[in-house]
Amino acid sequence: MSKRNDITTPEGYFENLQQRLSEIPARPVRVSTVHRLAPYAAIAASFLVAVMLGNAILRKTAPVSAEDDTWAYVSYLADALDPDGAAMMDLYDYGEEAEEEGLSADDIVNYLLADGISVEHLNYLSYEEGY
Amino acid sequence: MDNAERLFNEIVKEYSERVYWHVRRFVNSHEDADDLVQEIFLKIWTALPSFRGEAQLFTWVYRIATNETLNWLRREKVRSALRFTSIDAEMERRIDSDPFFDGDAADRALSKAVAKLPEKQRQVFILRYYDEMPYEQMSEVLDTSVGALKASYHIAQEKVRSALGKDIFIGSD
Numbered sequence: 001m002s003k004r005n006d007i008t009t010p011e012g013y014f015e016n017l018q019q020r021l022s023e024i025p026a027r028p029v030r031v032s033t034v035h036r037l038a039p040y041a042a043i044a045a046s047f048l049v050a051v052m053l054g055n056a057i058l059r060k061t062a063p064v065s066a067e068d069d070t071w072a073y074v075s076y077l078a079d080a081l082d083p084d085g086a087a088m089m090d091l092y093d094y095g096e097e098a099e100e101e102g103l104s105a106d107d108i109v110n111y112l113l114a115d116g117i118s119v120e121h122l123n124y125l126s127y128e129e130g131y
Numbered sequence: 132m133d134n135a136e137r138l139f140n141e142i143v144k145e146y147s148e149r150v151y152w153h154v155r156r157f158v159n160s161h162e163d164a165d166d167l168v169q170e171i172f173l174k175i176w177t178a179l180p181s182f183r184g185e186a187q188l189f190t191w192v193y194r195i196a197t198n199e200t201l202n203w204l205r206r207e208k209v210r211s212a213l214r215f216t217s218i219d220a221e222m223e224r225r226i227d228s229d230p231f232f233d234g235d236a237a238d239r240a241l242s243k244a245v246a247k248l249p250e251k252q253r254q255v256f257i258l259r260y261y262d263e264m265p266y267e268q269m270s271e272v273l274d275t276s277v278g279a280l281k282a283s284y285h286i287a288q289e290k291v292r293s294a295l296g297k298d299i300f301i302g303s304d
Contacts, residue, residue: 006234006242007155014148017165021143021172025136 135179142175142192149262150196156257157200158207159225159246171199190271197254197272204250222246237295244294252287259284 150171155164174195182191204218211218226232226242234242245256254273258264259280266277273280 006232006238007152007161007229008231008233009151009161010231014151017151017168018143018147021147021169022140024169024173024176025139027173 139176139179142188143172146189146192147172150192153193153196153257153262154200156242156245156261157204157253159222159242160229161231163203167200167203170203171196174199186271190268193272194274197258201250201254219247240295241291244291247294248287248290252283252290255280255283256287256291 147168151164151168154167154171155161158164158167175192178195182188186194207221208218211221223243223246226239226246232239232242245253248256255269258269258272259266264272266280269275269280270277275283
């Protein structure tokens with residue numbers, strides 16, 4: 001059983017590879033998708049945390065009837081915390097930007113991984129959803 | 132050409148082929164290995180100003196290569212999970228359909244058995260068996276003790292042997 005001879009490359013591949021790699025320093029610096037998305041993710045996360053905290057506090061302190069709708073609280077808190085909807089507009093802009101820049105499923109996967117989601121978590125979610 | 136560029140070109144000349152073979156064993160596809168090698172060298176170029184020379188250049192390059200390869204594998208696992216397929220099945224498919232695979236049935240079976248090893252054991256097995264890296268160097272690259280690496284390689288070997296049939300020789304510890 002051989003070690004390296006079992007896999008090969010196209011003819012002249014390594015000369016070509018070295019040529020391509022040596023051109024890297026001349027390439028313009030690109031900002032990765034993850035870095036581009038980070039500020040929007042931070043805005044979304046802080047907004048969500050603020051809404052959830054506010055909701056928890058209100059539920060603890062205010063008398064809640066059975067008819068009360070959680071979404072009414074969320075809307076109320078969203079208005080109170082973000083009166084001009086700036087955070088929501090940022091998220092909306094991000095959606096448009098993503099569409100314009102043609103972000104792919106791979107970009108989303110990269111983003112999910114950079115954001116700390118694990119395969120186990122995905123599997124768990126799939127299980128929870130009954131897939 | 133400045134010093135950084137000169138050093139980068141030396142790294143390309145010295146290590147690009149080794150890095151390619153190392154990566155190729157993980158991804159089991161020439162096209163993906165080619166893409167990943169470019170990503171690795173881009174990372175090396177952007178990280179070059181932070182290279183202080185405390186580690187050997189070889190160790191530093193390999194560390195970046197193994198980290199980027201593991202990141203690629205994790206991305207691939209998520210992609211497979213989103214497609215409701217397993218990464219093992221995807222790797223088998225790649226090995227079977229690789230037009231640049233030139234080995235016999237035993238080589239193919241070995242590649243498949245290695246692809247099924249857990250991440251860390253696969254890393255150790257590839258570095259030791261295919262790249263023939265001494266344990267001391269592996270210890271620096273993977274930041275793991277020599278003893279732990281030997282144990283890991285031994286377990287990996289046993290798993291591969293058991294997958295192939297015990298009569299096949301795949302090296303000693």
